[in-house]
Amino acid sequence: MRKSGIIALAGVILIFTTWELACRILSVPDFILPAPTRILAVAVFQAPILLPHAAVTALEIIMGISLSLLVAVPLATMMYANPSIERAISPFLVVSQAIPVFALAPLFIVWFGYGIAGKVFMAAIIIFFPITVSLLEGYKNCDSEYVMLFRLMGAGFWDTLRFLYWPWALPYFFAGLKVGVTVATIGAVIGEWVGAQQGLGYLMIQANARLRVDMVFAAILWLSVMGMTMWICVGIIEKKVIKWN
Amino acid sequence: MLAVSHLKKSFDDLMVFDNFGLTVPRGGFTALVGPSGCGKSTFFDVLSGIVLKDEGTISWCGTTYPHLGRHVAYMQQKDLLLPWLSLLDNALLPVRISGKNRHDREKALFLFKRLGLLGFERYPPGKVSGGMRQRCALVRTLMFEHELVLLDEPLSALDAITRRSLQQHLLLLQSEFGKTIVMITHDVEEALLLADEVLVLTPFPMVVRERFVLDVPKPRRSDHHELLRIKEYVLDVLQRDAHNGSSVSIPAGLVSPIGGA
Numbered sequence: 260m261r262k263s264g265i266i267a268l269a270g271v272i273l274i275f276t277t278w279e280l281a282c283r284i285l286s287v288p289d290f291i292l293p294a295p296t297r298i299l300a301v302a303v304f305q306a307p308i309l310l311p312h313a314a315v316t317a318l319e320i321i322m323g324i325s326l327s328l329l330v331a332v333p334l335a336t337m338m339y340a341n342p343s344i345e346r347a348i349s350p351f352l353v354v355s356q357a358i359p360v361f362a363l364a365p366l367f368i369v370w371f372g373y374g375i376a377g378k379v380f381m382a383a384i385i386i387f388f389p390i391t392v393s394l395l396e397g398y399k400n401c402d403s404e405y406v407m408l409f410r411l412m413g414a415g416f417w418d419t420l421r422f423l424y425w426p427w428a429l430p431y432f433f434a435g436l437k438v439g440v441t442v443a444t445i446g447a448v449i450g451e452w453v454g455a456q457q458g459l460g461y462l463m464i465q466a467n468a469r470l471r472v473d474m475v476f477a478a479i480l481w482l483s484v485m486g487m488t489m490w491i492c493v494g495i496i497e498k499k500v501i502k503w504n
Numbered sequence: 505m506l507a508v509s510h511l512k513k514s515f516d517d518l519m520v521f522d523n524f525g526l527t528v529p530r531g532g533f534t535a536l537v538g539p540s541g542c543g544k545s546t547f548f549d550v551l552s553g554i555v556l557k558d559e560g561t562i563s564w565c566g567t568t569y570p571h572l573g574r575h576v577a578y579m580q581q582k583d584l585l586l587p588w589l590s591l592l593d594n595a596l597l598p599v600r601i602s603g604k605n606r607h608d609r610e611k612a613l614f615l616f617k618r619l620g621l622l623g624f625e626r627y628p629p630g631k632v633s634g635g636m637r638q639r640c641a642l643v644r645t646l647m648f649e650h651e652l653v654l655l656d657e658p659l660s661a662l663d664a665i666t667r668r669s670l671q672q673h674l675l676l677l678q679s680e681f682g683k684t685i686v687m688i689t690h691d692v693e694e695a696l697l698l699a700d701e702v703l704v705l706t707p708f709p710m711v712v713r714e715r716f717v718l719d720v721p722k723p724r725r726s727d728h729h730e731l732l733r734i735k736e737y738v739l740d741v742l743q744r745d746a747h748n749g750s751s752v753s754i755p756a757g758l759v760s761p762i763g764g765a
Contacts, residue, residue, distance in 0.1 A: 404580065404582060404584060405584055405586070407554050408580070408584050409601070410553075410554070410573070411552055411553075411554070411573060411576075411577075411578050412597065412598045412601045412602070412648075413574065413601060413602060414601045418601050422586065422589075422597065422600075422601070423586065426586070426588040501588075502588075502628070503587035503588050503628055503630055
C-alpha cells in the first residue's frame with residue numbers, strides 16, 4: 260500500500276476509534292449517536308430490510324444517470340457545433356445549478372407523483388450539469404493542429420466528431436461522470452425525503468421518526484457504499500475505454 | 505506546376521511576406537531552406553488554406569485557386585497521429601474520411617512494408633518509436649490522393665540514423681508515386697541530398713534569396729564535393745543574412761544560381 264493510502268486508512272481508523280470510545284465511555288444513547296460497531300451491525304444484520312430500499316435508490320440513480328447522459332451528450336455536442344446554441348443555453352444551465360434541488364423536489368412530486376419518476380429526474384438534474392460542462396470543455400480543449408489536419412483531410416463536423424472530438428473529450432467526460440455519479444445519490448435521496456414509498460431516503464425519514472438513528476446511519480452507510488461502487492465502476496469503464504492514456 | 509505570385513500575408517503589424525513568388529516544377533522535389541521564423545510554415549499554411557492569404561495568386565497545373573486545401577497532402581512537423589487509433593487506422597484516416605476507396609488498405613499495407621512498419625499495423629502510436637510514428641505519418645500523407653505534397657520539417661525530430669533511412673524512403677516514394685514534393689527543412693545537407701532544387705529564403709519579409717538547381721544524380725552522398733561547396737555557400741548566405749552582412753560570392757561548377765523570385 261502506498262504511503263498516502265496508509266495515512267488515509269490511519270485517519271479513518273483514528274476517527275472511528277475515537278467515535279467508538281466516546282460513545283462507550285460517555286454512554287451516549289443509540290437514539291442520539293450510535294457507535295460505529297452498532298451502525299455496522301444494523302447495516303449487516305438488518306440488510307433484508309435495507310437492501311430492497313437500497314435497490315430502489317440504486318435504480319433511481321442508474322436511471323437518472325442514463326437520462327442525463329441521453330440529454331447531456333447530444334446537448335454538449337450541439338453547443339460545441341453551434342456557438343449560438345451554447346450562448347442561448349448556457350444561462351439556463353447556470354440557473355439550473357443555482358436553484359437548490361430541495362426547491363425543485365416538491366414540484367417534481369406534484370408533477371410525477373410518489374413513484375420513481377420524480378427521483379429519477381432529481382438525480383438526472385444533479386448529474387446533468389457536470390457531464391455537459393465537462394464534455395463541452397473536452398471538445399473545446401481539442402488541439403487546433405489536429406483540427407487543422409482534419410480540415411485538410413476534408414472532414415466534416417461529424418467525421419471530426421467521431422474520430423477526433425469525441426475521443427479527445429472522453430477523459431473530460433469521464434471526469435464529469437465520476438463527479439455526477441457520486442452526487443447523484445443526493446438528488447435521489449432528496450426526492451425520497453419529500454415524497455416516496457420506497458428507497459433509502461424514505462427509510463431514513465421513517466427511521467428518524469422512530470428515533471432509530473442507528474438505522475439512519477446504516478442507510479447512510481449503504482448510500483456511501485453505493486456511491487463508492489458506482490465511482491469505481493465508472494473508473495473501470497474509463498480504463499477499458501481510454502486505453503491510450 | 506505550382507506557381508505562386510504576389511503573395512502577401514501579414515499578422516497585425518508583422519509582414520510575413522509581401523509580393524512573394526515562386527514556381528515549383530511538377531513531379532519535382534523542391535526544398536525550402538531558411539532560418540526559423542522566416543515564414544516558411546506560414547507559406548505552407550497559406551498554400552493549404554489553414555491561413556487565408558491577404559493578396560496574391562496561387563495556381564496548380566494552370567488553374568488558379570484561393571488555396572490548395574483540396575489539392576495538397578500536408579505533413580506537419582509533429583506526426584499528429586491519433587493515440588486512440590492503431591498505426592494502420594491512422595494511415596487510413598484520409599481514406600475513411602473521404603470514403604472514396606475502401607481498397608486503399610492494400611496500398612497502406614504496401615507502404616507499411618516499404619517503410620518497415622509491417623507487423624506494427626495494430627500497434628497504437630504510444631507503443632512505437634518516434635521514427636515509426638513519423639513513418640506512419642508519412643504513409644498517411646501518401647494516402648491522400650493529391651499529387652502535391654507539402655512536408656514541413658518532417659524529419660527534424662528524428663535521430664541521425666532514422667533520419668537517413670527516411671530520407672531514402674522519401675526519395676523512393678517520390679519516384680514511385682510521382683508526387684510533387686515541397687519540403688521545408690533547416691538542414692541544408694538534407695535539402696541537398698533530396699531535392700532537385702533548393703530555394704534559400706530570408707525573412708522580414710520572406711523572399712527567395714537564392715535558387716539552386718541540382719543536377720547531381722540521386723542517391724547522393726553528403727561528401728560529394730559539389731554538394732559540400734553548395735552547403736558552405738548556403739550556410740554562408742544564411743549566416744550573413746542573419747547578421748545583415750554583405751553579399752557573398754557564388755561558387756562555380758554544378759551550382760546554378762538562378763536568383764530570387
